[in-house]
Structure formats: structure tokens, C-alpha cells
Amino acid sequence: MPHKTAVRESLVPLIDYPHMPYWFSLQQAITLLRIAEMDDEPPTPRLVLVFDEKYQLLGLLRPEDILRGLEPRFLTKAPSGGWPTADSSELAALWNDPAASKEAAGLPVKDFMVPVKATVRVDDSLTHAASLMLAAGVPVLAAMEGNRVAGIVRLDDAYNAITAALTEG
Numbered sequence: 001m002p003h004k005t006a007v008r009e010s011l012v013p014l015i016d017y018p019h020m021p022y023w024f025s026l027q028q029a030i031t032l033l034r035i036a037e038m039d040d041e042p043p044t045p046r047l048v049l050v051f052d053e054k055y056q057l058l059g060l061l062r063p064e065d066i067l068r069g070l071e072p073r074f075l076t077k078a079p080s081g082g083w084p085t086a087d088s089s090e091l092a093a094l095w096n097d098p099a100a101s102k103e104a105a106g107l108p109v110k111d112f113m114v115p116v117k118a119t120v121r122v123d124d125s126l127t128h129a130a131s132l133m134l135a136a137g138v139p140v141l142a143a144m145e146g147n148r149v150a151g152i153v154r155l156d157d158a159y160n161a162i163t164a165a166l167t168e169g
Contacts, residue, residue, distance in 0.1 A: 005161055007129050007143050008122040011151040019049035022058055022110035026069045029061055029109050049142065049149070050113045057142050057149050059113035069112040070101045119144050120153060130158035 018036045020028060029048050037046070048061040117136035120129045122145045133141055133155045142149045 005126045006122065007120055007124050007126060007153045008150075010126060010153055010157040010161060011122065011143050012154065012157075013151045014049075014149050017049060017152045018047070019051060020109065022050050022052060022113070023108050025106050026066050026109060026112065027105040029066060030105070033063070047140065048109070049152070050109055051149075055148070057116055057119070058110070059115045060138070060140075061109050061113045065112045065114060069107055069109075070104045116142065119149075121145070122150050126153070126158045126161050129153045130155060130162060133158070 018032045020032060032048055033046055046063050049057060050059045050061055052058050117138060118132045119142045120132055122143045129141055129143075133139065133153075139155045140152045143151050143153050
């Protein structure tokens with residue numbers, strides 16, 4: 001039953017998940033995601049884990065964060081900390097000025113990542129992990145073993161285990 005199945009049983013080891021230090025560039029994140037996409041079977045949610053120099057998890061970098069970073073003139077953080085909505089004519093300017101976008105691709109990921117909202121322990125249940133992911137609005141959680149990230153638990157894996165248990169018998 002999933003309520004007794006530990007996260008450890010569905011864990012994607014950290015070595016198998018895209019991750020990088022906070023000082024790497026958006027371009028490096030794009031490259032890392034492309035490589036991971038080619039090697040990924042089955043596909044996992046597209047995001048990069050961002051670490052500090054002591055390998056402590058700082059945040060997540062999603063494709064939408066990368067796109068916002070590539071065009072900071074139109075998509076800059078609002079004073080409230082959220083992202084404003086730009087109309088399609090403003091977004092079209094991204095492709096009209098590729099030199100500016102290439103320059104923006106050199107910016108560090110730390111300026112565009114989102115902070116980690118929650119983590120789970122490797123011995124926690126998959127149902128607990130699913131509950132945390134739903135509450136935080138994220139498709140993955142870092143699974144901690146002590147003070148280090150052991151790997152990633154994905155909402156898809158929790159969903160598959162929970163629904164399989166419900167439909168058995």
C-alpha cells in the first residue's frame with residue numbers, strides 16, 4: 001500500500017537528475033536539460049536542482065524561469081516578488097533581439113531559480129510526499145537522508161504507486 005511505501009523505494013538518485021551550482025549560467029542550464037531530455041526514459045518533469053558550494057539545496061530552475069531570464073526587460077520580478085504577465089507582443093521581442101537573449105543566457109541561474117518550498121525524508125511515505133508536492137505546487141521533491149539530498153521523488157511515481165494500490169484486488 002502506498003501509505004506504507006517509503007520514498008526510498010521510488011527515489012531517482014541525485015546523480016541521475018539534472019543539478020548544478022547556483023553560479024552556472026542559464027545557457028548551461030539549457031544544455032543540461034537538453035542532455036537530460038535525451039537520456040530520460042521515462043521523461044521526468046523538466047527542472048534543474050540548484051545547489052550552493054557546500055552542496056546544500058537552494059532552489060529549482062524550471063523552463064519558465066529560464067524563459068523569464070532570457071528576456072529580463074519584459075519579464076522582471078514585480079515588487080511583490082511575483083512575475084507580471086506580459087502580452088504576446090512583448091514576448092515576441094525576445095526573438096527580435098537574439099543578441100540580447102544570448103547575453104541574458106550568460107546570467108547566473110541564482111537570479112531566476114525559485115526557492116525550495118518543501119523536502120521529504122527518504123523514510124517518509126509516498127502518500128506524504130504526494131501531499132507535500134500538491135501543497136507546494138511542485139512536480140518533484142528533494143528526498144533528504146540526514147542533511148544531504150539523496151535523490152528526487154516525482155509526483156508521477158507517487159501517483160502511479162497510489163493508483164495501482166487503489167485498483168488492485
